[in-house]
Amino acid sequence: MTLPWPTLLPLIFAGLMGLAILIYVILDGFDLGIGILFAVAEDAEQDTMIAAIGPFWDANETWLVLAVGLLLVAFPLAHGLILSALYIPVFLLLVGLILRGVAFDFRAKVPAGRKQRWNRIFFLGSVIASLAQGYMLGVYVLGLDFGLAGMAFGALVALCLAAAYAAMGAAWVIYKTEGELQRKAVLWLRRALVLTALGMVAVSLATPLASPRIFDKWFVWPAMLYLSPLPILSAVLFLWLWRQTFHLPKADDRHALTPFLTLAAIFTLGFAGLAWSFYPFVVPDRLTIWQAASAPESLAIILAGTVVVLPIIIFYSFYAYRVFGGKATDLTYD
Amino acid sequence: MDPLMLSRIQFGANISFHILFPAITIALGWVLLFFKLRYNATGDSAWMRAYFTWVKVFALSFAMGVVSGVTMSFQFGTNWPGYMETVGNIAGPLLAYEVLTAFFLEAAFLGIMLFGFRRVSNRIHTLATVLVAGGTTLSAFWIIALNSWMQTPVGFEMRDGVAHATDWWAIVFNPSMPYRLVHMLLASGLTVSFLIGGLSALRYLYGDRSESMWKALRTGVFTAAILIPIQIFAGDQHGLNTLEHQPQKIAAMEANWNTGPNVPLILFALPDEAARENRFEVTIPDGASLILRHSASGVVPGLNDYAGNHPPVFPVFWAFRIMVGVGVLMLVVSWSAAFFLKRRHSLPKLLALVMVPMALSGWLATLAGWYTTEIGRQPWLVTGVLKTTDAVGPVAGSHVALTLAIYLILYALLLIAYLGVLVHLALKAAKDGDASPLPGVMNAALSQPAAK
Numbered sequence: 001m002t003l004p005w006p007t008l009l010p011l012i013f014a015g016l017m018g019l020a021i022l023i024y025v026i027l028d029g030f031d032l033g034i035g036i037l038f039a040v041a042e043d044a045e046q047d048t049m050i051a052a053i054g055p056f057w058d059a060n061e062t063w064l065v066l067a068v069g070l071l072l073v074a075f076p077l078a079h080g081l082i083l084s085a086l087y088i089p090v091f092l093l094l095v096g097l098i099l100r101g102v103a104f105d106f107r108a109k110v111p112a113g114r115k116q117r118w119n120r121i122f123f124l125g126s127v128i129a130s131l132a133q134g135y136m137l138g139v140y141v142l143g144l145d146f147g148l149a150g151m152a153f154g155a156l157v158a159l160c161l162a163a164a165y166a167a168m169g170a171a172w173v174i175y176k177t178e179g180e181l182q183r184k185a186v187l188w189l190r191r192a193l194v195l196t197a198l199g200m201v202a203v204s205l206a207t208p209l210a211s212p213r214i215f216d217k218w219f220v221w222p223a224m225l226y227l228s229p230l231p232i233l234s235a236v237l238f239l240w241l242w243r244q245t246f247h248l249p250k251a252d253d254r255h256a257l258t259p260f261l262t263l264a265a266i267f268t269l270g271f272a273g274l275a276w277s278f279y280p281f282v283v284p285d286r287l288t289i290w291q292a293a294s295a296p297e298s299l300a301i302i303l304a305g306t307v308v309v310l311p312i313i314i315f316y317s318f319y320a321y322r323v324f325g326g327k328a329t330d331l332t333y334d
Numbered sequence: 335m336d337p338l339m340l341s342r343i344q345f346g347a348n349i350s351f352h353i354l355f356p357a358i359t360i361a362l363g364w365v366l367l368f369f370k371l372r373y374n375a376t377g378d379s380a381w382m383r384a385y386f387t388w389v390k391v392f393a394l395s396f397a398m399g400v401v402s403g404v405t406m407s408f409q410f411g412t413n414w415p416g417y418m419e420t421v422g423n424i425a426g427p428l429l430a431y432e433v434l435t436a437f438f439l440e441a442a443f444l445g446i447m448l449f450g451f452r453r454v455s456n457r458i459h460t461l462a463t464v465l466v467a468g469g470t471t472l473s474a475f476w477i478i479a480l481n482s483w484m485q486t487p488v489g490f491e492m493r494d495g496v497a498h499a500t501d502w503w504a505i506v507f508n509p510s511m512p513y514r515l516v517h518m519l520l521a522s523g524l525t526v527s528f529l530i531g532g533l534s535a536l537r538y539l540y541g542d543r544s545e546s547m548w549k550a551l552r553t554g555v556f557t558a559a560i561l562i563p564i565q566i567f568a569g570d571q572h573g574l575n576t577l578e579h580q581p582q583k584i585a586a587m588e589a590n591w592n593t594g595p596n597v598p599l600i601l602f603a604l605p606d607e608a609a610r611e612n613r614f615e616v617t618i619p620d621g622a623s624l625i626l627r628h629s630a631s632g633v634v635p636g637l638n639d640y641a642g643n644h645p646p647v648f649p650v651f652w653a654f655r656i657m658v659g660v661g662v663l664m665l666v667v668s669w670s671a672a673f674f675l676k677r678r679h680s681l682p683k684l685l686a687l688v689m690v691p692m693a694l695s696g697w698l699a700t701l702a703g704w705y706t707t708e709i710g711r712q713p714w715l716v717t718g719v720l721k722t723t724d725a726v727g728p729v730a731g732s733h734v735a736l737t738l739a740i741y742l743i744l745y746a747l748l749l750i751a752y753l754g755v756l757v758h759l760a761l762k763a764a765k766d767g768d769a770s771p772l773p774g775v776m777n778a779a780l781s782q783p784a785a786k
Contacts, residue, residue, distance in 0.1 A: 059402060062433070062441040068407050069433045072418060073426030080415025084727045087412050091737045094405045095744065101401035102748055105394045109755045296497055298423040302430045309434040316442050323446055323453050328733030 009300065010293035013074035014130060014282065016306060024063035026168070026264045031057045033169020035100050035126020036162060038119060045181050046119055050104070052176035052328035057104065059317060061097065071282075073209055074299060075292040078282040084101050085144050088138050093132035100125030105278055106191050125163065134161030134199075141203060141274070142210045143284035153206055160199020164267075167192035171260035174248060175326040182249050182256075190245040190267055200270055204231065207277050210287065214277045227276065234269045336724045340734040341413040344741060346708075347731075348406055350701055351745045352487040355399035357700045360474050361517065361526040365553065366447075370463050374456070380768065381547035384553075387546065388530065393448050394531060396440070396756060398748065410585050412716075413734070416725035421497045421716055423602060423775030424490055424505055425480055432476035439469030471519070478518055482511035484716045485707065486579045505669040509579050516709070522701065523665060525696025527561065530554030531671065532693020533760040535686040542764035547591045555675055558668035570625070577626055579684075580717065581635035582643065583710035586650040589621045593636035597622040605647040608640065619726040649705060657702035660695050667692050 026219045031053040038046055083090055098122050107118035138157030142150045170192060173185035208215040218227060241262045249256065280288045293299065366385055373381035407429075410418055418425060446454060446462040454462070489504030490497045491555045492525060507559055531554030537547045589605040589612050599621020601613035621631040626631065635642050674681055683690075715722045717773050 027537075034381060055449045058396070058444050059441040061400060061404065065404055065407055066433050068404075068411075069430055072407065072410055073422065073430045076415075076418035076426065077417060077420035079411040082725065083408060083411030084413075084415055084729050087729050087733055087737075090408050095740065096406060097404055098401040098748075101422050102394075102751075105397040106751060106755060109394060109759060110751075129756065146515045198441075199746055294426055295496075298427055298499060299500060302427045305427075305431055305434055313434075313442065320442050320445050322552060323450055 005300070006038070006296045007290070009296050009303065010074070010289040012303060013070060013293070013299060014279075014289045017070040017074065017272070017308075018065035018275055020063055020070060022268060023058070024067055026267055027056070027060040027063060029165045029168040029267070030172035030260070031060055031169070032100075032126045032130050033165035033192075034172065035122050035166065035169070036130060036166045037169045037185075038126070041181075041184075045184075048109070048177055048181060048328055049173060051144040052172060054104075055320065055324045057101075058280075059320065061101065068270065073302060075282050077292060078287050078292040081283050081287065082140070083119065084103070084145075089132045089136045089139070093129050093136070096125045096127070096129030096132060098125070100129060127333065130162040130165045131158040134158035137161060138203075140284065140333070141207050143286075145210070153202075156202055156206055157199060160195055160202065163192045163195030164199060164263075167196050168260070168263055171263050175257045175260050178249075178253065178327055186245050186248045190242070193238070193245070200234065200266075202241065203270070207274070207304075211277075213285065217277065227273075230269050230273050230276075234266055237266050237269075241266075248312055337414045337490070337729060337731040337734050338723060339739055340731055341729075342722065344734060344738040345406075345409055345413060347738070347742060347745065348409060349554065349766035350704070351749070352399065352402040352406060352661040353700060353704060354697055354749075355402065356394045356420070356470065356474065357522050357525045357696065358395040358413070359392060359399055360470045360522040362395065363470045364523075365526055365530065365557075365726065366392060367460075367463045368551075368553065370460050374460065375622070375681050378545075380549055383544075383768065384550045384723075387759065388550070389448060391529075391756060392761055393444075394752065396444060397709070398752060404501075413727050413729065414426050415724045415727045417715060420495065420720045420725070421484075424483065424487075424497055424499050427499075428476055428480040428483070428506070429504075432473055433555055435469075435472055435476075436469050438667070439472065440466050443469070450710060467771070470610055474522070475515060478515045479506045481512055482514045483508045485514075487716055487719055492719070497716075510575055513575045516568050517572045517703070520568055521562055521696065521700045523556060523561045525700055527554045527558035527668075528664065528689075529693050530697045531558060531668070532689050533756060534761050535689035536679065536693075537764035538681055539683070539690070540761060540764040541768055544767035545763070546768060551681070552675055555668060555671045558664065559672035562661065562665045566665070569658075569661070574626065574711075580595065580710070582637070582640040583645060583650070583707070584626065584736065585635045585637045585640065586647045586710055587706060588626075588634065589647055589651040590634055592621060592639050593633060593639050595623060595631040595633050596620050597626075597632075597634040599625065600651075602649070607647050621713075624751075643713070645710045650710045653702045653705035653709065655731060657699050657706060658701065660699040663692070664695055664699070667695075682691070710735050755760040 032051055034049050037049065039048060040073065068079075071082075103118045103122035103125055107115050107122060109120060135154040135158040138154035139145060139150050141157070142153055144150075145153075150166065167189055170185045170189035174182055174189065208218050240257060244255070244259060244262075246260070278284060279288070280291050282289045355724055368387055369381050369385040369388070372378070373385065394756065441463040443465045447466050450462065451459050486509045488508050489501035492498075521595050530550050534547055534551035534554055538551065539545075573584065573587075587593075588597070589600055589603055591610055591612075596619070598617035598619050600612065600615055602614065604614055604618040622634050623630055624755075635734050637647065647655050649712075667685075671681065672683055672684065673690060711717060713721050713723070715725050721769040
């Protein structure tokens with residue numbers, strides 16, 4: 001089977017955009033989560049937690065710029081439609097990201113007395129950004145529904161996504177720290193997992209119920225059979241991770257990275273489910289990826305650059321993570 | 335107010351706030367590389383101390399630039415959907431390349447550059463500095479290419495009201511692009527050299543005579559003294575390019591109403607667009623003709639040739655004068671300071687006092703310059719292709735007013751905090767002098783522990 005380029009290109013870009021969003025959610029998820037966990041951490045612990053994300057957060061946030069950038073450049077119609085419909089939540093997301101991004105730097109550079117203020121701003125910004133993302137996801141899942149039901153569902157997803165990010169943050173802290181803080185993070189993880197599971201179930205149930213089209217995509221034979229590994233595997237991973245929280249941290253710090261990787265796998269499965277639900281729409285039930293796409297020649301020229309650059313980005317991201325691997329130590333410039 | 339005006343103010347506020355930080359990071363990356371290379375060559379730890387002081391400013395500025403840049407990538411969609419719908423096929427790839435090649439290069443290696451000095455080899459750390467500096471400059475390249483294309487669009491054709499690219503080389507290297515790029519890179523260089531000079535002068539005033547202060551001060555002052563004449567020349571060339579491609583902008587910059595020869599250079603005036611004349615003019619006879627056409631009888635375009643299709647005169651005229659005025663001031667201050675540093679090996683207190691507020695002169699000139707060129711493009715968003723009016727989105731005015739108000743408050747507070755931290759860092763450096771510990775440099779055994 002050969003597909004003509006005008007059919008194939010939007011498909012490739014939808015895939016790339018999905019990949020960028022997924023990587024963003026996993027990577028910025030843990031540093032937003034650490035911001036959320038600031039509320040329950042003590043002063044000295046906060047410094048260690050910041051040290052655990054210090055060298056990474058800039059690059060993590062850049063994945064959001066890439067995802068929105070791809071939406072902007074590959075699907076300009078959808079970009080305008082989605083973002084002007086979500087005007088206020090997008091604004092809140094941006095305010096949150098601004099606050100936490102700068103607080104991160106300010107807290108380390110202001111006179112000691114003002115540090116506490118920027119710690120609070122860091123927490124606040126992280127919470128606002130996470131809630132706004134969750135709310136947008138909720139409203140989007142229901143097809144940009146701004147009725148009471150849509151907003152209530154948005155609020156539920158907002159809480160659950162914030163919990164999911166907190167879980168990611170806790171998992172990252174388990175990986176990057178040791179001793180008392182690590183033990184605390186295991187407890188944080190366990191609590192956050194409950195809400196995260198609730199949120200994933202809510203989204204999974206609401207999506208097919210909100211849209212008959214999506215219902216038909218999931219609940220027909222034999223698609224049901226092929227798709228069944230998604231929910232089953234997610235549930236198994238959840239339960240396994242839940243049990244793990246009673247055994248961590250282990251001697252010699254074995255499996256310190258396992259909770260993070262497990263959560264990343266769960267996110268990936270959930271994301272795959274969402275992608276299947278929405279395909280081929282980029283704005284649910286309104287605009288398909290082909291209707292929203294830019295001209296093929298423009299997509300082609302972006303793709304040329306992307307296939308060269310993306311592997312390099314992924315390669316040196318790994319390099320940066322390796323350089324700052326191991327337990328977090330004090331962040332110093334000199 | 336209507337959503338159009340509010341959206342314009344919001345985008346203007348956003349992009350004005352944003353440009354302050356790239357204006358610093360673009361050139362500061364190269365200055366840091368210079369410090370690093372001097373340290374590599376001489377082994378003098380004062381260079382590294384200067385590096386560590388200024389890398390903090392870089393980190394903070396970078397963070398401010400990232401967060402305000404993220405905001406802008408969303409605002410295209412939230413406030414200006416008509417922009418991407420019409421010219422998305424051209425703006426899209428340029429923005430995509432900016433994110434792909436440049437932004438990632440900066441963001442990924444920034445961690446190593448900031449926190450990696452003791453974790454990677456000195457060579458890799460220098461390489462990270464090169465890549466971050468190169469990344470910021472590459473960012474500027476793509477953004478300037480897009481902005482210049484909006485000013486002087488070529489290499490495309492319109493099909494069903496949507497622009498389609500026909501020649502990418504022509505699009506990227508459009509007529510105004512090389513001039514604007516050089517002008518902006520030099521502007522960044524000047525912004526940074528005056529910032530470094532100004533904050534070092536502040537340290538000087540507080541009695542700091544440390545070697546790292548002298549090194550930073552000299553770097554700032556001499557760089558400024560070298561760049562400013564080049565910038566004046568580049569700015570002149572950019573103006574001639576604008577005369578060729580956007581004569582109505584030049585007419586507004588000069589507040590010249592009637593096309594004709596022997597046009598005077600207006601030093602001061604209050605342009606009155608309703609009456610289509612200038613009040614309280616102070617002029618130099620034939621000045622504008624001489625500057626723009628290199629002859630007293632040279633013909634300079636007038637606004638009346640472009641009635642209804644030229645930018646608002648007052649802001650363009652005054653923004654341009656502020657930029658030029660600051661440029662002249664930069665020339666005077668940097669050359670005086672360079673003279674004293676070179677000949678007397680000292681800095682008079684009065685000059686140091688002047689240099690402190692001049693730390694922000696680059697920001698003022700950069701903003702004034704961008705206001706000149708961006709307001710000067712109105713009423714077009716993309717010259718001859720898309721009017722600003724036609725690009726604005728359907729969002730309610732009350733929504734925009736609300737978000738605009740919060741953005742303005744937020745930006746004002748952040749700016750105050752940012753400047754506060756700069757002063758704090760300078761005074762802290764002044765207090766520490768050359769005495770602060772440099773474990774990564776001094777203690778070779780500590781310097782390169784392997785990452786586990």
